[in-house]
Amino acid sequence: MEGLQYLASGFASALTPANLAFALAGCVLGTLIGVLPGLGPAAGTAILIPLTFTLDATGAIIMLAAIYYGAMYGGTITSVLINVPGEAASVVTCLDGYQMARQGRAGAALGIAAIGSFVGGVFAAAALVMVAPPLARFALSFGPPEFFALMFLGLCLVTGLAGQSLAAALLMTVLGLLLALIGIDPVRGAPRFTFGIPELYDGLGFVPVVMGLFGVAEILLVVEAPFRRLVETKLSGLWPSAEEWKRSGGAIGRGTAIGFFLGLIPGVGAVIPTFMAYILEKRLSKHPERFGTGAIEGVAAPETANNAYANASMIPLLVLGVPSSPTIAILMGAFIINGLTPGPFLFKERPDLVWTVIASFFVGNVILLVLNLPLVGLWARLLRLPYQYLCAGTLLFCIVGAYSLKGTLFDVGVMLVFGIIGYLLRKLGFPLAPAVLALILGPFMEKSLRTSLEMSAGDFGIFVTRPISAALLACAALILAVSALRLAALKSIRGGGS
Amino acid sequence: MPQTRGWQAALAVLLAVFAFFAFESLRLSLRDALGPGPGFFPFWLSVAGGFLGVVLFVQVSRGRMGFETPTLTFELRPVALVLAGLVVATAFLEAIGFRLAMLLLLPYLLFVLGVRNWLAMGLFSLAGSFGVYHVFSGLLKVPLP
Numbered sequence: 001m002e003g004l005q006y007l008a009s010g011f012a013s014a015l016t017p018a019n020l021a022f023a024l025a026g027c028v029l030g031t032l033i034g035v036l037p038g039l040g041p042a043a044g045t046a047i048l049i050p051l052t053f054t055l056d057a058t059g060a061i062i063m064l065a066a067i068y069y070g071a072m073y074g075g076t077i078t079s080v081l082i083n084v085p086g087e088a089a090s091v092v093t094c095l096d097g098y099q100m101a102r103q104g105r106a107g108a109a110l111g112i113a114a115i116g117s118f119v120g121g122v123f124a125a126a127a128l129v130m131v132a133p134p135l136a137r138f139a140l141s142f143g144p145p146e147f148f149a150l151m152f153l154g155l156c157l158v159t160g161l162a163g164q165s166l167a168a169a170l171l172m173t174v175l176g177l178l179l180a181l182i183g184i185d186p187v188r189g190a191p192r193f194t195f196g197i198p199e200l201y202d203g204l205g206f207v208p209v210v211m212g213l214f215g216v217a218e219i220l221l222v223v224e225a226p227f228r229r230l231v232e233t234k235l236s237g238l239w240p241s242a243e244e245w246k247r248s249g250g251a252i253g254r255g256t257a258i259g260f261f262l263g264l265i266p267g268v269g270a271v272i273p274t275f276m277a278y279i280l281e282k283r284l285s286k287h288p289e290r291f292g293t294g295a296i297e298g299v300a301a302p303e304t305a306n307n308a309y310a311n312a313s314m315i316p317l318l319v320l321g322v323p324s325s326p327t328i329a330i331l332m333g334a335f336i337i338n339g340l341t342p343g344p345f346l347f348k349e350r351p352d353l354v355w356t357v358i359a360s361f362f363v364g365n366v367i368l369l370v371l372n373l374p375l376v377g378l379w380a381r382l383l384r385l386p387y388q389y390l391c392a393g394t395l396l397f398c399i400v401g402a403y404s405l406k407g408t409l410f411d412v413g414v415m416l417v418f419g420i421i422g423y424l425l426r427k428l429g430f431p432l433a434p435a436v437l438a439l440i441l442g443p444f445m446e447k448s449l450r451t452s453l454e455m456s457a458g459d460f461g462i463f464v465t466r467p468i469s470a471a472l473l474a475c476a477a478l479i480l481a482v483s484a485l486r487l488a489a490l491k492s493i494r495g496g497g498s
Numbered sequence: 499m500p501q502t503r504g505w506q507a508a509l510a511v512l513l514a515v516f517a518f519f520a521f522e523s524l525r526l527s528l529r530d531a532l533g534p535g536p537g538f539f540p541f542w543l544s545v546a547g548g549f550l551g552v553v554l555f556v557q558v559s560r561g562r563m564g565f566e567t568p569t570l571t572f573e574l575r576p577v578a579l580v581l582a583g584l585v586v587a588t589a590f591l592e593a594i595g596f597r598l599a600m601l602l603l604l605p606y607l608l609f610v611l612g613v614r615n616w617l618a619m620g621l622f623s624l625a626g627s628f629g630v631y632h633v634f635s636g637l638l639k640v641p642l643p
Contacts, residue, residue, distance in 0.1 A: 054639050165563065167554045171512065174547035178519050178540060185526075185536035192536055193522055216584075223580055223611060224573040388611035389622055392604050395584060396626050399600075403591070404640040412588045420581065427570060428504050446539045454533040 003129040010355030022059045026066025034074020041071035042326040043214035050401040057338035062360040072310045089270035096298030108240040113303035114372040120256045120308030121365035139344035148448035149472035154266040154322035156476040160483030176435035180442020199410040206333040208402040208415040216419025248300040255304030263312025266324035277305035326436040501565040513551040520544035579610045596642040600627035
């Protein structure tokens with residue numbers, strides 16, 4: 001009930017013309033990012049941060065969050081129409097969505113995806129309203145050891161699920177943490193690893209680094225192997241038939257549940273919920289042979305799970321201050337740029353902002369539904385944009401974004417250097433997600449660790465004698481052990497098969 | 499280039515980075531009167547990174563990584579040309595201003611990527627230079643050089 005009262009005041013603020021305009025702009029830009037192949041939600045959100053510099057904190061976060069979930073939906077359009085996923089989470093939608101398009105049912109596929117996304121997003125936002133206040137109150141009892149253990153657990157979850165080598169994922173985590181420590185030591189004020197360069201005293205800018213790793217690196221990979229347009233299909237009626245509605249109802253419900261629960265776990269990523277939802281539908285179906293040939297449940301379930309995941313993944317960020325994916329880490333960076341630290345204290349200190357942002361999730365989902373059903377033809381036409389213009393435009397926005405952060409060329413240089421690093425690491429297959437999350441969590445982790453050790457006069461026992469901290473660290477150790485065993489089992493299966 | 503060679507080179511660079519961080523951390527204090535010093539966290543992270551780097555290096559060298567594709571293929575020409583354009587434009591961004599720098603960079607990028615429609619290139623470059631400057635500097639009040 002307490003959440004509903006706050007939500008009512010949040011709606012009053014989210015429905016002001018200015019905030020509605022920010023949500024609308026975010027949804028439009030996000031869908032555009034999702035539609036354009038080669039530009040994922042992380043890169044898109046990062047390069048559009050400069051657009052929010054002149055906005056107040058609430059408007060900026062509303063717009064960036066809308067860009068995020070808009071991009072998650074936008075990827076569906078390309079998956080269905082040209083068999084090219086706009087972002088990784090839409091890969092599974094290609095299986096049946098494109099087949100439906102080839103049978104002249106592209107409209108129904110996109111229609112059910114929009115409706116499923118709406119249901120999943122609204123349910124996850126409603127659950128956020130219920131879950132957030134008690135969880136935030138509980139997290140207020142956390143001290144530095146608990147916060148350190150929580151962030152450590154978050155990193156272990158991301159690391160454990162990233163890539164095919166646990167050691168490589170851990171290595172990227174350590175690298176991200178070290179890069180996060182460049183700058184003035186927050187506790188003693190001593191400069192560290194700055195080479196006497198004044199621009200490094202504030203640390204490496206998170207936005208230029210992320211723009212480099214995701215934006216510039218992405219474009220370098222695209223220019224190396226340009227994507228080609230595949231068969232284009234015509235768009236017809238958006239409304240599914242009665243039979244298709246009947247088949248989609250259960251899939252939407254199950255997709256919502258899967259997306260929501262997996263969204264609560266940092267590191268899962270949007271791909272796993274979509275595949276799980278698809279596999280579950282196939283298992284439950286009386287005609288599993290239809291999957292892959294244009295089954296509407298194969299579109300409804302993963303698309304619903306995708307959007308439920310996108311909205312639910314805001315819960316760990318807003319309530320605990322732990323980002324669950326690179327895109328959410330970029331959103332956390334936007335909070336920090338605006339002088340806000342996500343977590344339980346934000347609920348206490350800025351309830352006006354938090355609840356306006358939460359209310360904007362509902363508003364944004366409605367906007368996405370309204371935007372995507374009638375305007376899907378317009379989005380489809382954007383697919384004709386040649387990739388060369390997309391690449392040049394993206395690089396232009398990267399330069400604008402990196403420069404406008406502090407008005408120095410240094411950040412543009414940082415972006416280019418990390419663009420090259422990101423390109424090489426991605427070519428080799430090193431996972432970047434752990435490095436990005438570590439980069440944003442690094443300063444908070446160090447501060448929590450050192451404050452904890454100051455509290456205990458240097459005794460590491462403080463982390464295991466406090467029950468919550470000990471439980472969180474035990475979970476982290478368990479996750480790392482399970483991940484190592486899972487990867488070892490996978491390797492032995494592959495070894496046996498070859 | 500074989501994947502193994504690429505990973506070995508990358509790991510060698512990373513090991514050098516961790517060695518640098520460890521060395522620099524030792525120059526800062528690991529402990530002081532209040533507890534852990536500025537070098538404490540980065541030093542132990544560097545040690546952990548170095549250990550992981552060595553473990554991976556050994557795994558890769560023994561062929562235990564199980565790469566999906568055994569070779570790395572690079573199309574370096576377009577990548578190098580795009581990067582060169584970005585570096586030059588960045589170097590001259592403040593000297594000649596955003597509008598002129600982008601007016602030169604955008605047609606260059608489009609040309610490198612294979613566009614030969616001069617009218618479209620011109621219109622895109624004008625929109626990307628003067629248009630974007632007007633939107634960011636004029637409307638959004640984001641300062642650009």
